[in-house]
Amino acid sequence: MSGTIDTTAVRDLRRRLRGRVLVPDDDGYDEARTLFNAMVDVRPAAIAQCAGVEDVRGAIAFGRETGTPTAVRSGGHSVAGMSTVADGLVIDVRELTGTEVDPDARTVRCGAGVTWAEFDQATQEHGLATTGGRVSTTGVAGLTLGGGSGWLERKHGLSCDSLRAVELVTAAGEPVRASATEHPDLFWALHGGGGNFGVATAFEFDLHELGPVVLAGLMLWPGERGRDVVELMRDVMTDAPDELGTAVVYLSGPPEPFVPEHLQGALCTGLALLWAGASIEDGEPYAARFRALDPEVDLVGPMPYVEFQRMIDDPPGLRNYWTADYFRELGDAAIDVFVEHSERMPVPSACQSLVIPWGGAVARASAEQTPMAQRDAGWVAHPFVLWEHADDDARHLGWGRGISAAYKPLSTGGVYLNFIGDEGQDRVRSAFGPSYERLAQVKARYDPDNFFARNQNIVPAPAAGG
Numbered sequence: 001m002s003g004t005i006d007t008t009a010v011r012d013l014r015r016r017l018r019g020r021v022l023v024p025d026d027d028g029y030d031e032a033r034t035l036f037n038a039m040v041d042v043r044p045a046a047i048a049q050c051a052g053v054e055d056v057r058g059a060i061a062f063g064r065e066t067g068t069p070t071a072v073r074s075g076g077h078s079v080a081g082m083s084t085v086a087d088g089l090v091i092d093v094r095e096l097t098g099t100e101v102d103p104d105a106r107t108v109r110c111g112a113g114v115t116w117a118e119f120d121q122a123t124q125e126h127g128l129a130t131t132g133g134r135v136s137t138t139g140v141a142g143l144t145l146g147g148g149s150g151w152l153e154r155k156h157g158l159s160c161d162s163l164r165a166v167e168l169v170t171a172a173g174e175p176v177r178a179s180a181t182e183h184p185d186l187f188w189a190l191h192g193g194g195g196n197f198g199v200a201t202a203f204e205f206d207l208h209e210l211g212p213v214v215l216a217g218l219m220l221w222p223g224e225r226g227r228d229v230v231e232l233m234r235d236v237m238t239d240a241p242d243e244l245g246t247a248v249v250y251l252s253g254p255p256e257p258f259v260p261e262h263l264q265g266a267l268c269t270g271l272a273l274l275w276a277g278a279s280i281e282d283g284e285p286y287a288a289r290f291r292a293l294d295p296e297v298d299l300v301g302p303m304p305y306v307e308f309q310r311m312i313d314d315p316p317g318l319r320n321y322w323t324a325d326y327f328r329e330l331g332d333a334a335i336d337v338f339v340e341h342s343e344r345m346p347v348p349s350a351c352q353s354l355v356i357p358w359g360g361a362v363a364r365a366s367a368e369q370t371p372m373a374q375r376d377a378g379w380v381a382h383p384f385v386l387w388e389h390a391d392d393d394a395r396h397l398g399w400g401r402g403i404s405a406a407y408k409p410l411s412t413g414g415v416y417l418n419f420i421g422d423e424g425q426d427r428v429r430s431a432f433g434p435s436y437e438r439l440a441q442v443k444a445r446y447d448p449d450n451f452f453a454r455n456q457n458i459v460p461a462p463a464a465g466g
């Protein structure tokens with residue numbers, strides 16, 4: 001017996017799949033079950049390491065026939081731990097790799113197991129890119145299906161906005177290709193509706209010219225300069241071109257040789273900046289405006305895009321609490337909350353408190369293109385809390401929940417689901433607003449029994465007349 005799956009059933013599952021099926025006593029099981037968030041210490045009964053589309057079909061069929069709770073896993077960065085399931089089956093697509101770039105057509109097709117590090121490496125060889133996450137270790141699959149927010153978004157939209165097609169296996173085990181002309185309702189739902197509709201096996205994206213060297217980097221000030229930096233960012237972004245991506249972040253000064261000793265481990269304010277324009281020179285005046293605030297560390301300059309994408313990779317193996325809220329405008333009251341609460345952030349730690357400007361191409365997508373609501377929100381506040389030991393939970397969770405509660409009266413009520421843990425069904429609805437009902441119809445068409453429920457869940461609409 002392995003969780004809810006007995007030995008005979010495991011043998012059956014193994015017979016159906018080309019890839020490996022790991023159960024608790026197998027070598028590699030512990031590594032395979034580990035997610036980014038160390039708070040998620042879950043033991044699935046079996047992990048199906050799918051080697052191809054037929055394996056995905058076999059795993060889905062097995063999960064359905066045996067009534068086994070099933071989760072879908074790619075990059076493993078679900079902070080809520082939705083990509084695993086206690087005593088159930090994990091459909092692991094990490095072996096679906098491969099990234100094929102067509103530089104002439106400026107398109108790419110990649111397997112659903114690819115991370116942004118692999119994706120960016122392959123596309124940047126041709127001086128091409130599409131919006132990916134702000135770190136390199138997240139999975140292309142989970143991030144894109146949830147929308148996909150990154151440094152290029154004001155110029156090129158969220159990751160999902162550059163999708164040309166998604167290949168996936170539905171709950172009925174049917175492989176489908178969703179694009180603007182094939183299953184267009186499903187394609188629309190996959191622009192932010194997450195893992196609700198099937199197991200994605202491959203993605204196709206449009207690519208855009210970028211770099212490979214861009215103007216980008218970080219600046220750092222002591223924490224008490226935070227208000228100056230965030231107010232300046234608000235001014236700069238008021239009429240900034242779409243090419244400019246920025247964020248202000250409170251963080252602990254990293255113990256790196258380029259950080260002055262008095263800032264190492266102390267509360268700092270950082271600015272991350274990326275200029276996505278064709279000419280690096282055109283971005284310099286924006287960097288210069290922040291430089292006028294005399295940062296103690298200034299790493300902004302020409303650098304490979306792939307290097308910038310790795311620059312703030314967070315360490316795995318820590319405990320995580322994430323949340324987020326939208327603001328229409330970044331008013332003084334929101335800045336007060338950001339500054340006052342961030343100044344009380346536990347340090348030294350891996351915690352970060354971020355404010356990110358949206359706008360540009362993010363705001364221009366219509367409800368016909370994507371189910372995500374409130375993409376015209378001007379700003380996203382995103383505290384993420386990372387710590388090492390369980391006996392520090394109360395202090396860190398207390399800080400995270402405190403800043404989140406203080407943001408609430410000032411926020412729009414909408415949310416970007418990739419930036420939060422499991423905050424319940426009301427938050428899922430608020431992320432989609434009026435598009436929720438249409439999503440529920442699409443869910444009912446492709447997953448009427450809610451087989452794919454380990455996600456920011458969209459409840460299938462009841463059958464007509466039912």
Ligand SMILES: Cc1cc2nc3c(=O)[nH]c(=O)nc-3n(C[C@H](O)[C@H](O)[C@H](O)COP(=O)(O)OP(=O)(O)OC[C@H]3O[C@@H](n4cnc5c(N)ncnc54)[C@H](O)[C@@H]3O)c2cc1C
Pocket residue numbers: 036072073074075076077078079081082083084093112132133134135137138139140141142143144145146147148149150194195196198199200201314418419454455456
């Ligand atoms: C350190 C860190 C940095 C992050 N930075 C960003 C960022 O800059 N921008 C941003 O938008 N988000 C960011 N996120 C959030 C991230 O996008 C989401 O957690 C996303 O779901 C992770 O995708 P994954 O494939 O790595 O995760 P997984 O944990 O493998 O999967 C998460 C969920 O995605 C779905 N899913 C995964 N693979 C498939 C598939 N093949 N088919 C169908 N559904 C699937 C499932 O519902 C699953 O529960 C970050 C998260 C972390 C931990």
